[in-house]
Amino acid sequence: MVNPNLSHVNRARRLSSKFPNFYETQSAKKNKLHAFLTPRKPLTTRLTKYEPRLFDKERVALTFNDVRSEDEDSDEKLGKEFSSLNLHLPGQLSVGLKLEMFEGNFTQAARLRFFDDSDLFVHYEGWGVEYDEWVPKSRAKLRESNSKYIRFGPNKSESDLDWDAIKSRAAQAQKEGHTGIVFDSTMLLHECTCDEPELWHPEQPERVVRLLTALDTEGLLDLCIKVKPRLVTEEELALAHHPSHIQTYGLGSATYPKVAPTLEVMACGGSGLACDTAYNTLYTPPAALMASGCVVELVKEVLTGNLRNGFAIVRPPGHHAEPNEALGFCYFNNVAIAAKVALRTYNIQRVLIVDWDIHHGNGTQSIFYDTNEVMYISVHRHDNGTFYPFSGKIEEHGVGVGEGFNVNIPFQNKNGMGDIDYLAAMHHVILPIARLYQPQLVLVSAGFDAAEGDAIGEYHVSKEGFSHMTHLLGALAQEKLVLCLEGGYDVDALSSCAKACLRTLLDGRPTLLPTVSPIKGKRLSPSRQATRVFKKVLESQKKYMPDLATPDSFVLPTDEYITIAKGLIRKEGRLRPRRS
Known part of the structure; x- marks a missing residue:
């Protein structure tokens, strides 16, 4: 676990910001430059706008009773109140079924979105999809139309017509679904x-909220098998x-x-590690534990054959x-x-991890x-070791x-790399090495900060480019492929790129590349x-893989892309490659 090649990267430098100009700019904008100079007592806990559906403070205490010791008796109290209810569900469950979920002294309107033999995956009516969750069947009952204690979220009740469409997609997933998805509102x-x-x-809850909303709007969530989240052990x-x-x-x-971590006051006034890694004493540990547990569970479902792939x-x-x-x-x-x-x-015995995040892992x-x-x-x-985290040399x-x-x-x-540079890396470096290694599982650290529009990455990979990379990796390890979200800080770019990758996992085909200009006869060459870089990497790796060949040209296989679409272009409509 020791990397001697990183001895040149001292700890202070590694703890520096991923995007220092961002914090300087924000400080100037808000006239908070005094925060760098004036000591402030750090806040370590704060009620966030994403506390589970806000209306239920007791539920938060139940989820994190290991942290909030004053609520240790909440579980016992909840059990007694449940036992007094007349809970019942029909023998034949169906997606869209109107339910009541017990929430303290009232019930919350919900809809059945997915289910298995023991549990229900429910959507709380009037709330965002980010709060959908798995619950035991014992917590639900059929909705009573005349209940005066039932509550809806801020978006009120939802249309039965919308749920008819959801029901149709969910039926398809139940019948032939092979792609899993996992998320949980804890994160x-x-x-x-800070205020x-x-x-x-940049790393904020809205990244996941906007992504899940986009997947839901496109109907992709209902085509996926919902994996049950859990905390990592x-x-x-x-x-x-x-x-x-x-x-x-x-x-x-x-x-x-x-053991309490050593925290400092960041420029924003909140507490964290170094200048940009926020830490919330109450919520960061369970969120981080949940993130790891979710990935472990998804990998389990793929390796046990219940799923082919997942996100x-x-x-x-x-x-x-x-x-x-x-x-x-x-x-x-x-x-x-x-x-x-x-x-x-x-x-x-062999796992391949491909990391396409803009930052080295x-x-x-x-x-x-x-x-x-x-x-x-x-x-x-990498920029010759000047780009965070300053590691990742050949x-x-x-x-x-x-x-x-x-x-x-x-x-x-x-100046920024784009689709052809990344796809050429896939075709001529990553895939040849991977085929010689013969992995039994492929994991992707799927950061989307190399996407067009991300101010931290400043690269130009399109959603189609990410889709094609997903497609290419899906041919390895008997299609056992799991994508795990890493970076990506422009929420629009993140949503569109992740959506394209999930669609590729679902149907096995990459998103069609743009068709503004025909590519027949064009050379699709990287910069x-x-x-x-490709030549240096391959020559260096030959020491360990003698059968690894260096191609005469790093041009993309043009015929393959002609059959998929008419062109590989930049946002402005110009063909790659660049001549820089």
């Missing part, structure tokens, strides 16, 4: 304690993280007694989290933990740097038995700078 609660977190912090965390890390960022237990919509992200350090918005390394659990539990690299059970391949912006191959199983594709061009 919305992780938010900075305006949505202004100061301490035993699972210990596979990737040191005990002291679990003590600091977990909930605490007899095995791992809670984990989780936050906080994880690929920067080191074995013993939280960094860059990340607390626990979600993908690394899932890979470790897969190797230990499901009788597989320093934490994932560190965790697997000395093992050959995981092949880690990262394509990222020369970082791994150590010991892990040497040759860590591959970095570090782009240097500050010269990208070509130089």
Whole structure:
């Protein structure tokens, strides 16, 4: 777990901001420059706007009773009140069924969205899809039309016609669904304690809310099998993280007694790690534990054959989290933990992790740097070591038995890479290495901050480009593919790109590339700078994979793309490649 090649990156630098200009700009805009100079008592807890549906404070206490000790008797109280209800459901359940869910002293209107033999996946009427959740059947009853205690969300009751469409899509998923999705509202609660977190912090709950809303609007959520979320266990965390890390960022237990993290006041006035990684004492630990647990559960469903592939919509992200350090918005390394659990539990020996986030996954690299059970391949912006997290050089191959199983594709061009550069990396570097490795599971650290429009990444990958990368990786490992959300801070770009990837997982086809200009006869070549990087990576990797070939040309397979669409273009309609 030690990466000697990172000795040049001191701790202070690694804790610097992913996007320092952003925080300077925001401080100037809000006239809060005094925050850098004037000590302020940090707030460590704050009620957030995403506390589960706001109307039910008791429910929050029930969810996190390990944190809020004053509510220890809530479970017993809830059980007594449930026992007094006349709960009943019909023998034949159907999507769209109108339900009442017990919520304190009243009932909440809900609709049945998905179900299995023991539990229901319900949507709370009038509330956003981000609050949909799995509940036991014992918590629901048929809705009574004359109930005076029933409540709806701020959007009121919902149309039966809309639910007819949902019912049709859900029936298709129940019959032939092979793609799983997992999310949980617990992860919305992780938010900075400052007054305006949505202004100061790119990694915010709205990323997931907007993404789930977009998936719901397109009808994609109902085509997916809903995987039950859970908190990751301490035993699972210990596979990737040191005990002291679990003590600091977990909930605490007899095995791992809670230790308070060392926090500082950030420019926004909230508390966190370094200058940009917000920490909320009450909500960050359960959110981070839930994120890791969700990925572990989705991987389990894929490896046990219940699903072919899936997408984990989780936050906080994880690929920067080191074995013993939280960094860059990340607390626990979600993908690394899932890979470790897969190797230990499901009788597989080779896992491929592809990281296409704009930032190098320093934490994932560190965790697997000395093992050959995981092949880690990262394509990222590097800028000769000046781009966060300042790691990810070609020369970082791994150590010991892990040497040759860590591959970095570090782009240097500050003007921004695009579709052809990334797809060429897939065709000519990532896929050839992956085929020689023969993975039994493919995990993707799916960050979307390389997307067109993301101010942190400043790259130009389109939603179609991400869709094609998903399609190409889906041909490996007998289609056992799991995407895990990492970065992506322009909510519109994030939503459109993730939506395209999920659609590809569902139907097995990439999103059609733009058709403004015909490409027949055009050379789909990556930039010269990208070509130089590809050659260096392949020549370096040949030491460990002698059968790996360096192609004469890094042009994309034109015929393949002609059959898919008419052109690969930039946003303005101009063909790639660039001549820089």
